[in-house]
Amino acid sequence: MAPPHGDGSSDMGIPLPAQSDSTRPISTVVFVIAMQAEALPLVNKFGLSEATDSPLGKGLPWVLYHGVHNDLRINVVCPGRDAALGIDSVGTVPASLITFASIQALQPDIIVNAGTCGGFKVKGANIGDVFLVSDVVFHDRRIPIPMFDLYGVGLRQAFSTPNLLKELSMKVFSRLKMQLGSVNYFSFSQIMGCFRLAGYLLVTRWICPRKMNH
Amino acid sequence: MAPPHGDGSSDMGIPLPAQSDSTRPISTVVFVIAMQAEALPLVNKFGLSEATDSPLGKGLPWVLYHGVHNDLRINVVCPGRDAALGIDSVGTVPASLITFASIQALQPDIIVNAGTCGGFKVKGANIGDVFLVSDVVFHDRRIPIPMFDLYGVGLRQAFSTPNLLKELSMKVFSRLKMQLGSVNYFSFSQIMGCFRLAGYLLVTRWICPRKMNH
Numbered sequence: 001m002a003p004p005h006g007d008g009s010s011d012m013g014i015p016l017p018a019q020s021d022s023t024r025p026i027s028t029v030v031f032v033i034a035m036q037a038e039a040l041p042l043v044n045k046f047g048l049s050e051a052t053d054s055p056l057g058k059g060l061p062w063v064l065y066h067g068v069h070n071d072l073r074i075n076v077v078c079p080g081r082d083a084a085l086g087i088d089s090v091g092t093v094p095a096s097l098i099t100f101a102s103i104q105a106l107q108p109d110i111i112v113n114a115g116t117c118g119g120f121k122v123k124g125a126n127i128g129d130v131f132l133v134s135d136v137v138f139h140d141r142r143i144p145i146p147m148f149d150l151y152g153v154g155l156r157q158a159f160s161t162p163n164l165l166k167e168l169s170m171k172v173f174s175r176l177k178m179q180l181g182s183v184n185y186f187s188f189s190q191i192m193g194c195f196r197l198a199g200y201l202l203v204t205r206w207i208c209p210r211k212m213n214h
Numbered sequence: 215m216a217p218p219h220g221d222g223s224s225d226m227g228i229p230l231p232a233q234s235d236s237t238r239p240i241s242t243v244v245f246v247i248a249m250q251a252e253a254l255p256l257v258n259k260f261g262l263s264e265a266t267d268s269p270l271g272k273g274l275p276w277v278l279y280h281g282v283h284n285d286l287r288i289n290v291v292c293p294g295r296d297a298a299l300g301i302d303s304v305g306t307v308p309a310s311l312i313t314f315a316s317i318q319a320l321q322p323d324i325i326v327n328a329g330t331c332g333g334f335k336v337k338g339a340n341i342g343d344v345f346l347v348s349d350v351v352f353h354d355r356r357i358p359i360p361m362f363d364l365y366g367v368g369l370r371q372a373f374s375t376p377n378l379l380k381e382l383s384m385k386v387f388s389r390l391k392m393q394l395g396s397v398n399y400f401s402f403s404q405i406m407g408c409f410r411l412a413g414y415l416l417v418t419r420w421i422c423p424r425k426m427n428h
Contacts, residue, residue: 057318087361096307097314104271140354147301 028073030108032099035088036063038115039076046074055105061089062098077102092138110159132165133158242287244322246313249302250277250292252329260288269319275303276312291316306352324373346379347372 033039042048048065056062061080068074079094081087099111117131136156143152247253256262262279270276275294282288293308295301313325331345339345349371357366 082365085361085365087365089365090357090362091355091366092307093310097310100311100314141305143304147299148304151296151299151301151303152305 024109026072026109028106028108028110029075030099030102030106030111031074031076032095032102032111032113033076033078033115034090034095035115036078036080037088039065039078042114043076048074048076056098056101057105062101075102075106075108130168132161132168238323240286240323242320242322242324243289244313244316244320244325245288245290246309246316246325246327247290247292247329248304248309249329250294251302253279253290253292256328257290262288262290270312270315271319276315289316289320289322344382346375346382 031039031042033042043065046067046069048067051064051066054060054062054064056064056077061083063078063080065076065078066074077098079089079098082089095113099113102108102111134157136154136158138152138154141152141154143149245253245256247256257279260281260283262281265278265280268274268276268278270278270291275297277292277294279290279292280288291312293303293312296303309327313327316322316325349369351370352366352368355366355368357363
């Protein structure tokens with residue numbers, strides 16, 4: 001989902017399309033967050049309210065919180081509860097669906113996928129660390145056929161956000177260790193192992209057809 | 215995505231909502247097929263044409279074939295080619311997205327997910343067999359937390375289609391062995407192993423809000 005950037009090819013030899021226009025102003029942001037417990041601190045921080053007549057669609061479990069802060073339209077979207085089990089609908093399928101529906105309905109300038117994640121202590125991750133994700137891959141999508149193997153890994157680079165990085169490390173997350181400099185691969189896995197909880201921010205700039213010619 | 219049916223609970227103890235109205239006539243069908251090579255025999259059989267101004271959305275790789283056969287509006291939707299690699303976008307994420315978009319744009323009465331699949335010879339599967347799927351689970355979504363473990367498996371029953379079963383076994387697939395009687399679990403996996411190729415039909419009846427009161 002993230003529009004790749006860089007020099008036109010990835011470390012794995014995958015040709016990547018050019019970076020989108022990164023200079024246009026950002027007026028609408030969508031946070032995609034899997035679990036409502038992860039979303040509520042952000043909802044409360046910015047005094048967002050739950051949409052009662054959600055533009056994402058009717059008859060769906062998806063939850064949308066929205067509000068305005070400093071002229072920025074903030075939306076937080078969660079997949080909501082599984083109808084049968086009553087737990088948060090985690091995983092890549094619900095996340096992809098609410099991201100797609102949010103793009104359609106809200107036409108965001110930028111999308112931030114945020115939440116808790118697992119990390120490896122031997123790789124320098126500690127509980128409470130916050131990672132700004134530079135690259136994403138699928139951890140458990142393995143298709144041992146030429147070309148499909150690369151497709152399965154699905155390497156994408158996140159949107160480059162030097163200003164966000166600067167702001168976070170200086171102000172908001174000054175108490176937290178930011179993993180900077182080296183590439184922080186973020187692996188989407190639906191097979192849960194013994195990870196230690198950390199946090200992450202994955203920022204993608206959507207190439208919105210409506211705005212591509214700006 | 216499949217509306218579950220049965221006696222209100224599954225074999226795994228998951229409470230299931232009631233079966234949808236199965237008596238209303240079927241006028242629109244959507245076939246969701248991962249690879250275009252899998253779709254083309256159906257496209258050619260019914261003389262479907264590719265939509266040039268697709269209602270599924272603009273600027274997307276998704277491919278829609280449509281046409282009318284015996285008053286039945288037939289749609290075949292494929293995720294299309296990966297922009298970077300040029301191969302079919304297989305997997306549960308693209309399949310979920312095109313299914314969602316198809317429901318929105320085409321409001322089908324029934325959805326059929328069809329294509330090739332792997333099977334186990336020791337379980338009685340042979341190359342060329344066609345399975346009518348009765349139940350689906352995720353093969354590789356494992357979350358070892360109470361309730362989330364059941365969510366990860368994601369058991370759903372397919373729509374019961376006795377007439378389809380009868381028609382196929384009598385006419386269309388008379389040369390092929392249908393696996394009838396016992397439950398045929400279909401496992402969505404994105405980790406490919408040494409399977410033998412067979413075919414499958416997974417039929418779901420979408421509980422369309424537009425038509426729920428009929």
